[in-house]
Amino acid sequence: MAADPLHQFRINKIAEIDVAGVDISFTNSSLWMVIAVVVATLFLTLTMRQRGTIPSRGQMIAEMLYGAVANMVRDNVGSGGQAYFPFIFTLFVFVLFGNLLGMVPGSFTFTSHIAVTFGMAAIIFVAVTLIGIAKHGFKFCSLFFPHGAPLWTAVILIPIELVSYLSRPISLSVRLFANMTVGHVILKVIGGFVVALGVFGIVPLAGLVAITALEFMIAVIQAYVFAILSCIYLHDALHLH
Amino acid sequence: MDSPDSGSSMQDLDRRLQAAKKKHEPKRSADDSPRDMSGVGVGLRIAVDLVAGVAVGVGIGWGLDNWLETKPWFLLLFTILGFCAGMLNVYRTARQLEDKKSQADATTGPDGDTDNGGA
Numbered sequence: 001m002a003a004d005p006l007h008q009f010r011i012n013k014i015a016e017i018d019v020a021g022v023d024i025s026f027t028n029s030s031l032w033m034v035i036a037v038v039v040a041t042l043f044l045t046l047t048m049r050q051r052g053t054i055p056s057r058g059q060m061i062a063e064m065l066y067g068a069v070a071n072m073v074r075d076n077v078g079s080g081g082q083a084y085f086p087f088i089f090t091l092f093v094f095v096l097f098g099n100l101l102g103m104v105p106g107s108f109t110f111t112s113h114i115a116v117t118f119g120m121a122a123i124i125f126v127a128v129t130l131i132g133i134a135k136h137g138f139k140f141c142s143l144f145f146p147h148g149a150p151l152w153t154a155v156i157l158i159p160i161e162l163v164s165y166l167s168r169p170i171s172l173s174v175r176l177f178a179n180m181t182v183g184h185v186i187l188k189v190i191g192g193f194v195v196a197l198g199v200f201g202i203v204p205l206a207g208l209v210a211i212t213a214l215e216f217m218i219a220v221i222q223a224y225v226f227a228i229l230s231c232i233y234l235h236d237a238l239h240l241h
Numbered sequence: 242m243d244s245p246d247s248g249s250s251m252q253d254l255d256r257r258l259q260a261a262k263k264k265h266e267p268k269r270s271a272d273d274s275p276r277d278m279s280g281v282g283v284g285l286r287i288a289v290d291l292v293a294g295v296a297v298g299v300g301i302g303w304g305l306d307n308w309l310e311t312k313p314w315f316l317l318l319f320t321i322l323g324f325c326a327g328m329l330n331v332y333r334t335a336r337q338l339e340d341k342k343s344q345a346d347a348t349t350g351p352d353g354d355t356d357n358g359g360a
Contacts (some may be wrong), residue, residue, distance in 0.1 A: 171293035
């Protein structure tokens with residue numbers, strides 16, 4: 001049982017949908033995305049319904065999430081960043097709930113698929129680029145050439161800056177995907193040792209407890225990093241360095 | 242007679258409160274915020290930054306070569322450019338982490354430094 005540590009990442013079709021030759025089936029990945037959205041929405045609306053002066057535990061968590069993202073947007077995007085708060089907050093909560101729901105035994109971690117993380121990163125990348133062009137027009141290209149550098153260095157610097165800019169969605173998506181996949185594979189592999197070693201399995205089991213705690217931390221940190229990097233990219237587009 | 246006495250006790254309380262706050266503050270900001278990442282987190286982030294630059298460079302070079310049929314010149318050129326871009330990414334990430342660390346030090350005092358020194 002459960003010998004294949006990659007089995008947990010398999011995508012199963014729940015309902016097959018085919019539109020004009022494009023496979024848009026509802027899969028277990030889609031199911032868990034829907035669950036993440038529903039759980040996040042229910043959690044935030046139910047906990048904030050009472051709006052007590054003395055907050056309940058749930059309300060505290062909801063307010064902390066809001067406060068953390070509001071601070072992040074204020075510190076990293078700078079002036080004019082508040083307009084993008086809803087987007088960043090949605091992104092953060094979606095990734096956070098995706099990561100945390102993935103820690104529920106038997107669930108599916110949709111953030112462990114590069115297709116999902118790259119999809120999100122690509123949307124952020126295109127949106128940020130369009131915002132930058134809409135705001136600055138042609139001056140947006142000055143993002144690719146640092147101030148005060150001698151003009152002849154443009155030949156080298158512009159391609160480098162361009163490649164660096166294009167690598168953003170890749171590093172953004174690979175980071176989240178790699179962290180989630182590696183963590184889950186390690187948990188599964190060490191879990192296999194527990195079974196194989198019998199009584200002595202207590203040793204890897206103790207390790208598993210520690211790793212599980214670490215995984216929860218990574219789930220939160222990676223959601224935070226994903227959101228904060230989106231803020232930084234947004235800052236570059238709005239203020240051009 | 243009464244009022245100066247209570248005033249001094251209030252001052253004393255205020256002083257003790259400040260001392261207690263100072264004692265607790267750096268500790269609190271060091272443990273629970275996800276802002277200071279673990280060493281593994283920083284390492285992985287920098288590694289991914291470097292590899293992403295090279296990957297994009299190789300991708301662009303390979304694509305241009307296939308399109309213009311100039312194998313292998315664009316691949317060579319853009320691999321080098323990609324490596325430079327990766328280095329630039331690493332430099333920017335490191336500088337940004339350094340900025341954040343010095344900001345955190347400024348708010349929590351120099352004591353906070355020993356905790357993130359390993360990162």
